[in-house]
Amino acid sequence: MRPSLRLLNLEVPSLQGPRALYVCSGCRQEARPRPIVARQFLRHASNADSLSERVRRKIWGTDNPPGVEDPYGGQGALERKFKNQQAQKQEQAPEPAPVEDLPLVDDSYEPATTWKGLERIGHLDRWNDAPRTEVDTYESFSLKKKIYKKGPLNLAAHQTAVEICMMHALDKPLLSICSVAEHEKPVFKMIWKCKIQPNGTWDKALEYPNQEAEKSLVYIFEQIGGQPAAPVAEEAAAEQTEEDTEALELVDFNEPVSQTPIAPFFGYQDARDPGCLTLPLTDADTKFAFLKRFSQLTGHYFPDPVIHQISTVQQAVAYVQGELKPKPKKLAEHLAENEGLQGMPNVKIFGKRRTTLHKDDEMGRKKIIEAELRARGLL
Amino acid sequence: MPGSDAFRALRWLSRGSGGLLSGAETTTQRCLARSFFRSMATESQSPADNLTREVPKPVWNPEPVKATTYSFPSMEPLRQVEYPQNHLLMPMRKDLLHRAVVYEGDMTRQGTASTKWRDDVHGSGRKLHPQKGTGKARVGDKKSPIRRGGGVAFGPHPRDFSSGLPRKIYDKAWRIALSYRYKRGQLTIIDNEIVLPENATPYLIEEIFKVNNWGKDFGRSTLITERLDENLFETVRKVGHHAKILDRLDVDVKDLLETGRLIIEKQALDRILAQHSHDLDMQPRKALY
Numbered sequence: 001m002r003p004s005l006r007l008l009n010l011e012v013p014s015l016q017g018p019r020a021l022y023v024c025s026g027c028r029q030e031a032r033p034r035p036i037v038a039r040q041f042l043r044h045a046s047n048a049d050s051l052s053e054r055v056r057r058k059i060w061g062t063d064n065p066p067g068v069e070d071p072y073g074g075q076g077a078l079e080r081k082f083k084n085q086q087a088q089k090q091e092q093a094p095e096p097a098p099v100e101d102l103p104l105v106d107d108s109y110e111p112a113t114t115w116k117g118l119e120r121i122g123h124l125d126r127w128n129d130a131p132r133t134e135v136d137t138y139e140s141f142s143l144k145k146k147i148y149k150k151g152p153l154n155l156a157a158h159q160t161a162v163e164i165c166m167m168h169a170l171d172k173p174l175l176s177i178c179s180v181a182e183h184e185k186p187v188f189k190m191i192w193k194c195k196i197q198p199n200g201t202w203d204k205a206l207e208y209p210n211q212e213a214e215k216s217l218v219y220i221f222e223q224i225g226g227q228p229a230a231p232v233a234e235e236a237a238a239e240q241t242e243e244d245t246e247a248l249e250l251v252d253f254n255e256p257v258s259q260t261p262i263a264p265f266f267g268y269q270d271a272r273d274p275g276c277l278t279l280p281l282t283d284a285d286t287k288f289a290f291l292k293r294f295s296q297l298t299g300h301y302f303p304d305p306v307i308h309q310i311s312t313v314q315q316a317v318a319y320v321q322g323e324l325k326p327k328p329k330k331l332a333e334h335l336a337e338n339e340g341l342q343g344m345p346n347v348k349i350f351g352k353r354r355t356t357l358h359k360d361d362e363m364g365r366k367k368i369i370e371a372e373l374r375a376r377g378l379l
Numbered sequence: 380m381p382g383s384d385a386f387r388a389l390r391w392l393s394r395g396s397g398g399l400l401s402g403a404e405t406t407t408q409r410c411l412a413r414s415f416f417r418s419m420a421t422e423s424q425s426p427a428d429n430l431t432r433e434v435p436k437p438v439w440n441p442e443p444v445k446a447t448t449y450s451f452p453s454m455e456p457l458r459q460v461e462y463p464q465n466h467l468l469m470p471m472r473k474d475l476l477h478r479a480v481v482y483e484g485d486m487t488r489q490g491t492a493s494t495k496w497r498d499d500v501h502g503s504g505r506k507l508h509p510q511k512g513t514g515k516a517r518v519g520d521k522k523s524p525i526r527r528g529g530g531v532a533f534g535p536h537p538r539d540f541s542s543g544l545p546r547k548i549y550d551k552a553w554r555i556a557l558s559y560r561y562k563r564g565q566l567t568i569i570d571n572e573i574v575l576p577e578n579a580t581p582y583l584i585e586e587i588f589k590v591n592n593w594g595k596d597f598g599r600s601t602l603i604t605e606r607l608d609e610n611l612f613e614t615v616r617k618v619g620h621h622a623k624i625l626d627r628l629d630v631d632v633k634d635l636l637e638t639g640r641l642i643i644e645k646q647a648l649d650r651i652l653a654q655h656s657h658d659l660d661m662q663p664r665k666a667l668y
Contacts, residue, residue: 127581127617135576138586141455178455284459288447292456301454301591303564304446 141178143264143299148324151270155192156297157317159265161205161276162191164290166221168203174289176224178296185266190217192268196275202286205279277314291316444468446561448570448645452583454591457570460645465659466652467566469551469558476559479552479632482544494534497522546657549632553655556635557648565640573604573644574611581617594621598639603630605647627651 023031049057056065112118123129138144147153163177183191193209194217208214281287290313291302300320302310310316328334332351341347360366373379443461450457500522507518524532560566575583588594600622602615607626615624623638627647635641 130580132582133578133580135579136582136586138583138590139453140590141450141453144590284445288456288459295456302447304444304566305562305564307447308445 142296142301146299147264147297150321152265153298153317153320154271154274155265155268156294157313158196158271158273158276159188159191160290160293160297161196161279161313162194163221163293164286165196165202165206166217167224167289168286169206170218170221172221172224174285175292177289178293180224181296187217187220188266188268192272195273196279198275198278202279202283205275277312277317279313281311281313281316444561446566446568448568450571451569451573452575452587460568462652466554466656467558467561469555471559472551472555475548475552475555476632476636478544479549479556480636482542482549483631483633485540485542488540490538490540492535493537494531496532496534497524497530500528500530502528547661550655550657552632553635553651556632557641557652560635560641567640567642568648569642569644571644572646573602573642574608575614579614581614584615584618584622588618588621593640593642599623600640600642601625601634601638603627603641603643603647605644605650 056067057063060066147156164174167174167177190209190213193213195207195209196205197207208217281290287307287310291307291310294316295301298320300323302316302319306319310319328337330351332349335341336349341349357366360369370379441464443463444467445459445461446467447456447459449455497520502520502522504520504522507521508515510517522529524530557566585594588600593600599620602622602624604611604624604626607628612624612626615622623634625634627650630647630651
């Protein structure tokens with residue numbers, strides 16, 4: 001190929017010159033000064049130094065010039081950040097569990113036709129789609145689950161009466177007893193063994209089982225009113241009295257049936273002494289304290305007009321028990337319970353209106369009618 | 380003759396009762412004799428019974444009504460408060476309640492229903508065709524109420540439906556409604572404010588209503604607060620099937636009667652009672668000279 005004359009003219013003065021001066025076109029191309037733009041792409045080439053790097057080297061006159069390696073380019077700030085995050089993630093993330101090779105088509109797979117049994121994904125942004133929070137725990141004053149059995153109700157009445165009697169005897173604020181939600185078992189047992197004299201007054205009605213019990217009960221109840229360290233003291237006292245009551249337990253003839261800790265009143269089924277029922281509730285403060293404590297122990301609520309009517313412990317217990325057996329909604333049920341009507345020979349009470357069918361049945365006509373209808377093919 | 384009958388009776392009485400009239404008590408005799416003379420004319424029953432019986436004295440200070448106050452979320456009975464009998468122990472008057480509820484219903488009617496009469500309809504008043512000569516019935520313009528697109532004859536127009544009720548009756552109705560709740564044991568007075576802990580969700584309200592038997596199965600409940608707490612109201616309204624919540628200014632007699640029970644702040648109750656006892660505070664008018 002004939003070399004370009006123009007290029008030759010630049011470097012090789014004449015064709016007739018010495019052959020050593022000859023430069024091949026490739027080298028000549030290399031040596032030519034190129035515009036900077038055209039060389040930009042070489043900047044990031046792994047095997048080549050960038051232009052700016054070379055310029056810096058030239059300026060500083062060393063192979064390792066100080067300063068940023070590439071102040072005008074390189075990776076952008078976002079790019080660098082992204083790369084860092086990726087690296088961190090890879091470090092943090094545990095190795096993904098090896099994915100089992102699932103068969104592409106499962107033989108047992110059946111496409112669902114209804115939503116039943118399918119996993120529920122997502123929600124409609126209703127409040128009950130979100131889970132409960134810690135704040136949503138409700139601490140009720142009284143028992144959350146009401147007591148509906150007669151025995152435990154009597155137990156509660158007895159316990160309340162003994163407690164109020166104690167508070168009366170010790171001359172302490174009656175309502176402070178409500179700060180003790182539940183007694184320790186030995187304390188409860190002592191309360192259970194206490195008796196209440198019928199027709200007594202509140203401050204003198206209590207009859208202790210023995211001297212020791214009296215001492216420990218008085219000690220415990222003195223801790224209750226108004227002292228911040230009351231529960232701790234009570235526990236200590238409970239521990240102290242535990243030994244005393246151990247001995248008593250052997251003599252006890254009416255052992256509790258179940259010993260589950262969840263059971264109310266430690267598994268005791270009924271009060272031993274019904275004397276508390278005779279106590280009067282005429283004093284307003286005593287009545288309020290009694291009903292407050294009783295509703296705390298049983299979970300039952302006393303409406304104001306009922307509170308006004310109640311004048312003895314018996315009535316309070318009777319009200320709660322009456323609540324258990326609400327008045328029947330049907331008149332027939334109500335009348336059927338009426339003993340006066342039951343005794344009458346000419347009165348019968350039925351749940352439904354009596355029709356001729358019922359009469360036929362009573363008279364024995366129904367069989368004949370049915371037989372006749374069958375015979376005619378109407379039935 | 381009635382006069383002779385009375386005399387016969389008098390004679391019989393003096394004999395039969397063993398000397399009732401012949402006793403030493405001359406005053407009794409005089410009274411009886413006078414009454415018998417009067418009976419000649421009117422034939423009324425003799426007031427002899429009243430003389431021997433003690434006349435019941437009127438009670439000027441009836442015993443106040445006692446109500447228990449509770450702390451809100453825990454429902455712990457705190458104390459007993461007293462209200463006068465003419466606040467919370469009013470006798471039932473269904474007729475007054477009915478009048479109050481109707482009055483409130485009338486008051487709350489929007490009354491904005493509106494239609495256009497032929498003059499109000501947009502359009503021309505041009506006669507559609509000449510009066511005579513077409514063989515058709517005579518017509519006016521397009522906006523006639525018998526034509527499609529025409530005006531509405533006798534349609535509704537915005538108006539005020541509110542009716543009146545004497546204030547004494549309305550105030551009495553408020554107290555009767557509250558008394559009705561009280562007498563049935565459905566008035567729960569909250570001593571403090573009805574508040575929930577921060578970030579509480581409707582789950583908490585549900586739980587409270589379940590434990591206290593206030594929910595849907597027991598006829599729902601109305602909570603009445605003194606001031607409007609947006610967060611509380613929003614939370615409670617999410618469980619609207621169990622609860623209804625109102626602030627005092629929003630409460631009507633109808634709301635008091637609507638659900639199974641009222642759970643009301645004491646402050647709100649006191650203000651309601653104070654604002655609706657005009658008929659009690661009224662003094663008879665005196666002439667001033």
